[in-house]
Amino acid sequence: NAGVTQTPKFQVLKTGQSMTLQCAQDMNHEYMSWYRQDPGMGLRLIHYSVGAGITDQGEVPNGYNVSRSTTEDFPLRLLSAAPSQTSVYFCASSYSGRGIYEQYFGPGTRLTVT
Amino acid sequence: EDKVVQSPLSLVVHEGDTVTLNCSYEVTNFRSLLWYKQEKKAPTFLFMLTSSGIEKKSGRLSSILDKKELFSILNITATQTGDSAVYLCAVYIIQGAQKLVFGQGTRLTINP
Numbered sequence: 001n002a003g004v005t006q007t008p009k010f011q012v013l014k015t016g017q018s019m020t021l022q023c024a025q026d027m028n029h030e031y032m033s034w035y036r037q038d039p040g041m042g043l044r045l046i047h048y049s050v051g052a053g054i055t056d057q058g059e060v061p062n063g064y065n066v067s068r069s070t071t072e073d074f075p076l077r078l079l080s081a082a083p084s085q086t087s088v089y090f091c092a093s094s095y096s097g098r099g100i101y102e103q104y105f106g107p108g109t110r111l112t113v114t
Numbered sequence: 115e116d117k118v119v120q121s122p123l124s125l126v127v128h129e130g131d132t133v134t135l136n137c138s139y140e141v142t143n144f145r146s147l148l149w150y151k152q153e154k155k156a157p158t159f160l161f162m163l164t165s166s167g168i169e170k171k172s173g174r175l176s177s178i179l180d181k182k183e184l185f186s187i188l189n190i191t192a193t194q195t196g197d198s199a200v201y202l203c204a205v206y207i208i209q210g211a212q213k214l215v216f217g218q219g220t221r222l223t224i225n226p
Contacts, residue, residue: 031212033214040218042118042120042202042217043157043204045214045215048211050212090156090157103159106156107155
């Protein structure tokens with residue numbers, strides 16, 4: 001099993017550009033989520049999904065879109081990047097039924113918006 | 115608003131010292147409290163605490179939860195340089211759906 005994979009590892013965008021951060025898992029997990037991590041802020045939940053076709057907002061959803069068309073994939077879209085979105089982004093997944101505490105995190109994407 | 119606060123934010127000690135990291139929380143629909151260790155990349159799971167007063171141990175690490183006073187501590191005894199990391203506390207809540215609310219993290223540095 002590859003676990004949770006994220007691409008790209010690093011990305012630099014100009015303000016106003018759009019991009020999609022990819023996240024995939026091969027563990028058949030129902031629950032998937034996106035977090036951003038900024039210095040001194042811990043991890044903050046952006047969006048999450050409890051299964052294919054179902055998504056919901058977390059703490060800091062503004063400026064981000066998600067969709068979940070398959071169990072395996074949960075892409076995060078930035079429609080018009082802003083410098084405030086410079087951060088490290090983590091995707092995570094778990095079995096819903098056992099509680100999301102057993103979350104498996106991807107390696108992260110470091111995004112810089114200039 | 116759900117809130118998880120960790121202290122101290124940063125701690126530097128010498129190898130062999132014992133450290134205590136703190137986590138307090140104010141949330142609705144508390145289910146459990148979790149500790150993670152984050153080195154260079156993704157957080158890795160350490161402990162989950164659900165009941166008050168029951169210590170969880172793993173080697174030199176231990177943790178306990180106080181649901182009356184709404185806090186948890188993570189102890190590391192006989193620290194080693196490999197314990198240097200950011201330690202994250204998170205609270206698992208259910209508000210419609212399940213969520214983890216994270217604290218800011220404590221950056222622990224162990225000097226040889």
